[in-house]
Amino acid sequence: MNEILLDARQVEKQFGGIRALASVDVQQAVGETLGMIGPNGSGKTTFVNVVSGHLSIDAGSISFAGAPISGRRPHAITRAGLTRTYQAVRVFSKLTVADNLRTTALAAGREEGVKDSHVRELIHWLELDRRLDAIAGMLTLFEQRRLELAMRLALRPKLVMLDEPVGGLSAVEITHMMKLLGELKTRYSLFVIEHTMRVIRELADRVVVLVSGQKIADGRPEEILRDERVVRNYLGSQGA
Numbered sequence: 001m002n003e004i005l006l007d008a009r010q011v012e013k014q015f016g017g018i019r020a021l022a023s024v025d026v027q028q029a030v031g032e033t034l035g036m037i038g039p040n041g042s043g044k045t046t047f048v049n050v051v052s053g054h055l056s057i058d059a060g061s062i063s064f065a066g067a068p069i070s071g072r073r074p075h076a077i078t079r080a081g082l083t084r085t086y087q088a089v090r091v092f093s094k095l096t097v098a099d100n101l102r103t104t105a106l107a108a109g110r111e112e113g114v115k116d117s118h119v120r121e122l123i124h125w126l127e128l129d130r131r132l133d134a135i136a137g138m139l140t141l142f143e144q145r146r147l148e149l150a151m152r153l154a155l156r157p158k159l160v161m162l163d164e165p166v167g168g169l170s171a172v173e174i175t176h177m178m179k180l181l182g183e184l185k186t187r188y189s190l191f192v193i194e195h196t197m198r199v200i201r202e203l204a205d206r207v208v209v210l211v212s213g214q215k216i217a218d219g220r221p222e223e224i225l226r227d228e229r230v231v232r233n234y235l236g237s238q239g240a
């Protein structure tokens with residue numbers, strides 16, 4: 001494996017009586033696109049929440065880019081270069097697209113917002129040029145997902161964690177988003193949670209499978225997607 005970017009060891013997270021993450025080990029190399037799959041409620045979003053600092057862990061350790069991050073606040077982890085999107089897209093719905101981007105730039109300590117050349121490139125690449133004055137809450141879900149992505153990428157992260165990036169999109173939009181993610185993959189390390197196996201098959205270099213908070217498989221998509229335990233515990237019931 002190349003240099004390790006994300007190193008989660010023996011991570012535990014309990015919610016009342018539910019063991020949402022049970023001694024989970026996940027390593028991701030620099031430049032790698034890592035997929036995470038598993039049934040509803042298997043702990044995938046919880047994993048992203050603990051890595052990004054939105055939830056604390058009960059035991060174990062998490063390192064990012066060689067430094068421990070468990071216990072650090074989300075904004076400190078973001079500043080260290082780890083960013084994430086949300087399963088239910090998060091943008092400032094009452095602000096315009098331009099103001100959403102300005103807000104992120106400000107949070108990152110830059111004031112230029114949409115005038116920043118990197119932000120302009122993102123706007124163009126994500127085809128948001130003609131929507132800059134639109135109120136974010138009035139955009140389609142696909143446009144909101146692209147805006148959320150632009151806001152995260154404006155921070156020039158080292159790792160982008162995507163929680164169901166094609167969730168709720170139409171078949172045509174999924175194809176479009178996959179093209180964008182394919183381009184993103186050449187420039188960033190990506191971590192992708194998905195139920196749409198086409199995304200995992202075509203984008204992931206490696207995939208880990210969670211079932212009831214436990215990692216049951218870890219390997220190349222072509223092997224994992226026909227692994228008997230994965231089919232029995234997840235894919236068999238999914239029709240994917």
Ligand SMILES: Nc1ncnc2c1ncn2[C@@H]1O[C@H](COP(=O)(O)OP(=O)(O)OP(=O)(O)O)[C@@H](O)[C@H]1O
Pocket residue numbers: 015018020038039040041042043044045046047087
């Ligand atoms: N903040 C929370 N408080 C209490 N329980 C939670 C919380 N977050 C998640 N859970 C529980 O932890 C378990 C794992 O949930 P999680 O959202 O991580 O699953 P998931 O794999 O992302 O599922 P999905 O594919 O449906 O998004 C579930 O039983 C869920 O109800």
Ligand SMILES: [Mg+2]
Pocket residue numbers: 044045046087163
């Ligand atoms: Mg989830």
